[in-house]
Amino acid sequence: MNAEYDLLLAGSGHAHLGVLRQWLSIPRPHGRIALISDGGAAWYSGMLPGLLAGRYRPDQCRVPLPALCACAGIELIQGEIVGIDPDSNSLSLADGRVYSAKWLSLNVGSTLEALQVETCDLEMVPVKPFVGLVRAWYAWQQTPQPLAILGGGAAGVELALALTTKVSELTLISSGKILAGHPPGLRTKAIRSLVSANAKLIEGSLVDSVHGDALLSGSKIVWRGKQLILATGAVPLPWLREGVLAYDKRGFIAISPTLQSLSHQSIFAVGDCASLPDCPRNGVYAVRQGSILAKNLAAALEKKQLSNFVPQRHALALLADGKGGAMMSWAGITVQGRLFGRWKDRLDQSFINKIKKI
Ligand SMILES: Cc1cc2nc3c(=O)[nH]c(=O)nc-3n(C[C@H](O)[C@H](O)[C@H](O)COP(=O)(O)OP(=O)(O)OC[C@H]3O[C@@H](n4cnc5c(N)ncnc54)[C@H](O)[C@@H]3O)c2cc1C
Structure with missing residues (x-):
C-alpha cells in the first residue's frame, strides 16, 4: 500500500485529545501524522450543560486544534469524513479529498x-x-x-x-x-x-x-x-456502518482489548464509535482509553508489542444538578451536594486546561 501518512487520527474526540496531550510532554512517534477534524475546535461534553446554563464561556469548553496540533508536531486537516475504505486504509472527506495511512485511529463519536x-x-x-x-x-x-x-x-x-x-x-x-x-x-x-x-x-x-x-x-x-x-x-455514524469492518449487534466497530478493529488490525477505534465488552460508552471511558491508545499507536508505528485496555469495573458518575452542586455515584453509592459540584467543576476544568496549556 502506498500510504501518504504513517498515522491518521480521525476525529478530535476525548481519547485523541489525551493522545495529543501526551505528545505535548513526551516526543511523539516518528512518521507523518495528521488529525482530521470536522471543526477547528474540540468541545468537551462534560462542560456543555454548564455552558448552556451560563456558568462557562464557550472558550472555556473547547480546545482550539490548530495550536494543539502544531505543538504536538502533527498536521491538522479540517474536513468532514464521509467514508472509510478499510482495505486501503483511506478516509474520504465531504469535499472529495481522500487520505490514506499505514495506521488509522478512529475517535469520531456517535450520532x-x-x-x-x-x-x-x-x-x-x-x-x-x-x-x-x-x-x-x-x-x-x-x-x-x-x-x-x-x-x-x-x-x-x-x-x-x-x-x-x-x-x-x-x-x-x-x-x-x-x-x-x-x-x-x-x-x-x-x-x-x-x-x-x-x-x-x-x-x-x-x-x-x-x-x-x-x-x-x-x-x-x-x-x-x-x-x-x-x-x-447513541447510534453509529452512518458512514462507519457502510464499511466492511467487524461490528457489534448495534453497528459499532468491534474492537479487541488492544483497541484494534477485530477485522482490520491496522485500524484502531476508541470512544463512542467503538464497542468493547464491559466498556460503557461515555466520556469517562473514552478519556481512559486515551493513554493506552497513545502507547499502542507508538508501539504500532515502532513495530513493538501492544498493551491491553482493561475497563475499570466502577466508573465515577458526576451529574451537575443545575444549582452549582452535583450528584455523584460510584460503586452503588450515591451522594449529592455543593462539594461534589465544586469537585466536578475542578475535574472538568483540569481536563481541558491540561490540554490548553500550550
Ligand atoms: C450534554 C452531554 C453531557 C455529557 N456529559 C458527560 C459526562 O459528564 N461524563 C461522561 O462520561 N460522558 C458524558 N457525556 C457522554 C459523552 O459526551 C460521550 O460519551 C463522549 O463525548 C464520547 O467521546 P468520544 O471521544 O467517543 O467522541 P466525541 O467526544 O463525540 O468526539 C468526536 C469528535 O469527532 C468529530 N467528528 C465526528 N464526526 C466526524 C466526521 N464525520 N468527520 C470528522 N470529525 C468528526 C467531532 O466533531 C468530535 O470532535 C455527555 C454527553 C452529552 C451530550
Whole structure:
C-alpha cells in the first residue's frame, strides 16, 4: 500500500485529545501524522450543560486544534469524513479529498437516533454536534419558548437540570425510566432535583415521530411546542456502518482489548464509535482509553508489542444538578451536594486546561 501518512487520527474526540496531550510532554512517534477534524475546535461534553446554563464561556469548553496540533508536531486537516475504505486504509472527506495511512485511529463519536418526521413546525436540535446546539440555544434565548428534551439518560437529565430555570416550561421525555441502568439512588436524587426545579417528567413514552408541532408515540400526542433538544441514545455514524469492518449487534466497530478493529488490525477505534465488552460508552471511558491508545499507536508505528485496555469495573458518575452542586455515584453509592459540584467543576476544568496549556 502506498500510504501518504504513517498515522491518521480521525476525529478530535476525548481519547485523541489525551493522545495529543501526551505528545505535548513526551516526543511523539516518528512518521507523518495528521488529525482530521470536522471543526477547528474540540468541545468537551462534560462542560456543555454548564455552558448552556451560563456558568462557562464557550472558550472555556473547547480546545482550539490548530495550536494543539502544531505543538504536538502533527498536521491538522479540517474536513468532514464521509467514508472509510478499510482495505486501503483511506478516509474520504465531504469535499472529495481522500487520505490514506499505514495506521488509522478512529475517535469520531456517535450520532443520535433519528425521529420520523412527517411535517415539522418544531425547531429540533440534536445535542451533537455541540457547536450546533450551542448556536441554537443562544438564538432561542432571544425568544424563550416551552422546551422539551427528548432522552432520559445522563445527558438529557443534566441538560434539563441546567436549563429548567432558563425557560418558561421544560419537559423531559424518556422512552423508559429516567436514568434507567443507573443506580436507583442516583435516579431518585435526579428526579427529586428535576421536580423541585419545576421540570415536567414524562416516562415510558417512546416518541417515534414528529407531526407539525407535536411529538407522537404511535398515534398519541406526547408533547406540543416549538423547541426541542434531542438527547436520545447513541447510534453509529452512518458512514462507519457502510464499511466492511467487524461490528457489534448495534453497528459499532468491534474492537479487541488492544483497541484494534477485530477485522482490520491496522485500524484502531476508541470512544463512542467503538464497542468493547464491559466498556460503557461515555466520556469517562473514552478519556481512559486515551493513554493506552497513545502507547499502542507508538508501539504500532515502532513495530513493538501492544498493551491491553482493561475497563475499570466502577466508573465515577458526576451529574451537575443545575444549582452549582452535583450528584455523584460510584460503586452503588450515591451522594449529592455543593462539594461534589465544586469537585466536578475542578475535574472538568483540569481536563481541558491540561490540554490548553500550550
Ligand atoms: C450534554 C452531554 C453531557 C455529557 N456529559 C458527560 C459526562 O459528564 N461524563 C461522561 O462520561 N460522558 C458524558 N457525556 C457522554 C459523552 O459526551 C460521550 O460519551 C463522549 O463525548 C464520547 O467521546 P468520544 O471521544 O467517543 O467522541 P466525541 O467526544 O463525540 O468526539 C468526536 C469528535 O469527532 C468529530 N467528528 C465526528 N464526526 C466526524 C466526521 N464525520 N468527520 C470528522 N470529525 C468528526 C467531532 O466533531 C468530535 O470532535 C455527555 C454527553 C452529552 C451530550
